[in-house]
Amino acid sequence: MSNPLKIFISSVGQDSLSPLRNQLFDELKGMAHHPVMYERNIGPWPRAQSVQRCLEAVSESDIFILLISNKGGSYYQEYGATVTHLEFLRANNENKTVIPFIERSVSDLYWRMNSQFEEKIQQYIEVNGQHPDSYSEIAEEIWKGHSSYPSNSHIDSYVFGFIHDLVTKGNYFEPLNLGIAPLEKIKEYLSDLFRQARTLLAIEPIIHQHIQNASLHQKHTEFSFKLLDFIKEGQITNCRLFLAHIQALMDGGDILYKKGTVFEKNIGYFEPCCGITMYKIFPDSQELILLEATGIAGDDNRSYSLADNTSFVVQTYLDSLENKLFYQPEKQLLYFTIKASKYILCLHYPVSDDFTEEIMERFQKDVFDAILNSESQLYRGFVTKLLGGLD
Template structure:
């Protein structure tokens, strides 16, 4: 038996309307038979809690591919945000987690959007941006205004009111259509829709195959680019410490403290043991000492601290390791270490 936990997880997202149930079930059967793991709300993922939305969003995060089907019904709106449906919340999670997102829209609904809804909606959103110098918080708000203000008897009024499409769906489609490629197919025909979806998945796989042999190099390049960006951003701050050819030590220490971030100290190095032994907070202050004979003398410090002016390196009562006191200059990073919720 194949190990399903190692299979590609594909989240199938749509409203629970009856017209889409045959497609959802048939697609799950095909995907599972192909060695993938299809994730469906109505199927048993394991133990559910009393917060099904949170459970669904967690499953979206666990998946690699997010398949979205949009028909005429909006589905239920969330209690957390009355402007967002459960399906839209799943889409937002997939977007945030940078999943492969493949939206499939009922053909006649997408055709109507392109021919009759898209332009007047774009016009209203453009007007909103000019008026408020920002995007609307919710596209759905603009759609509701458009539906309410459209003059009775116009072609658009008749189509909006006779389409049987919930107004939220026009907002959903607009958000998808304006940012990514959308697929059009007859979702009500489960057999034909499944064939089309499998073909689309195959095209995605085909487009990614040239990059698979160089996947390690791509990941390394991404990591290098992140480090380079971090370095580039730090340069202007560090250059401020050089004024008139002289080093502003205090400012240098302040800048360094901005980039010294804390983190977790693990219980051990095992990848199976994620227990946290202690936490090191971000650096908020730095003291710089210089060794002068048998003493460490303060050179400079940053931020609101009152450091000890000097240490006697021959004093065995001081908690300074031998390899530290042998250095000519010592940088002491003052951070707070928390262990078992108590400072140490």
């Protein structure tokens, strides 16, 4: 289902701008966009609610088109601004795309007074120690003292304060011809926005990956600092909590045959780690001694002789590889073992009921890769290096 672009059309409700507003509304609607305009699809509302409803409509829109001529509009004392100005401020604060158009004769007059604005604002700061909340009083003082005022007194001074606010907030504005709606210029802006959107869509996977990586980095940092809290003078101060913290981040996942190819097939899944045992070999010893067990892992096997080649932890200790994988069909458990210098960790992963010895034999590499290539490997890697540096 299509989701058309919402374009808010903002201006003072003066007669000279009404034809342009309506023309823009109809043309944008004809282009399959969703134009939003007070007199066409927002109002009328009671005065007390109309301002808030207009601001809500700005928030709901994607693009904000602003038309400025010679009138400032209805000034609301409680807000310290006109409705049109408030609409612009909402759009600017919410980082909407703002496309302003200003009647050329008005903008020309503003640029003749621009330097005076800077002088008056600086004077205000020197006296009050801060920027003015509004430029309306400064604009009135400048405009009524300007040489062009007598022949252009039909232009409200508020307009110039509004324009100065636009400029100071970094908005470039286009000239407005009251006889023709600025549709062609708006099309140019929309075309450029679509081009930018196309570029962003092309790198959307990269953006999402960066977001994911940032989240993962924070998670890994918190995990690392927590584990380090359990280390003092080269020793683990609380083995049970140390293992429990590791177990909490050992997730499960799907086991895929020929992952990433057209032949990819799901052959089962392994559940999150349900228990961990940790063994250590001490100097001049021929046994691996159980330090701690967590989760459902039992502590029945307090030690293993290095001569016991039936033991998963012994096989891991004597092997040159850091990681090994074993399966015990009686318990429907995978045992993923980690060797880190004098330490051996054995992680228990339950598997789905349809997982069999035949699957383990035929797809052992795929099962091993499913565990090894999961997010949890990032944490296991840190644990391996940490234990490898302990006494």
